[in-house]
Amino acid sequence: MTSRLFLPNRYKRIGWFLLVPAAIAGIFLTITGFEADWLTTRVFAFFSEGVLEDGQYFTVIKTNVTNTLVGVIFIIGALMVSLSKEKHEDEFISDLRLSSLLWALWFNYVLLLLAFIFVYGLSFFNVMVYNMFTILIIFIIRFNYLLYKSSKPVPDEK
């Protein structure tokens, strides 16, 4: 894989420092529906539509950005963890990376298909929210699991 598409190795650590707190915060927000009052602010929006309002284009709106902030930090962290080079980004690691990516693609869309077929109504909105993150999450878990597994010596190794 072209190394130009990767970040230097040090970003992996920074990524984890963003990803883990954002994941914990994300789970907390989902369960409690909490929104921090001090994070209500005016933001620029390409498009905004409320339940009873008409859609507005390229406008400044006042809204709570708690979810936005946590989501952005999560995605940036997850991208850093996924796309940083390993210490030795060699051909075998690239192989693991590609297979993990394919694995994540399969898993993600099989899950989404099942959700498409079996989840209806407002709950489907939740499915879409989770689906924004699943491909990255599955990739990170699979890739790091394969790395861990292949760093363990074969049984008869001295």
Place this chain on the structure above:
Amino acid sequence: MKNKIKVERAIMSLTQEDLAKKISVSRQTINAIEANKYVPSTVLALKIAQLFGKKVEEIFFLEEGD
């Protein structure tokens, strides 16, 4: 494909880590090749052979089904 990297490594008393460093790959790569879980590229196979001072065919062998 089979290989006798492990034997060659033992002869030169190199650990997986040492060998990995000498040919600048990860230790996982050496581990996977030795376990026959990964077939190295031609470049890597040549590097390994060169380090052991042997021909590629003396270290890597085709097996049935290849």
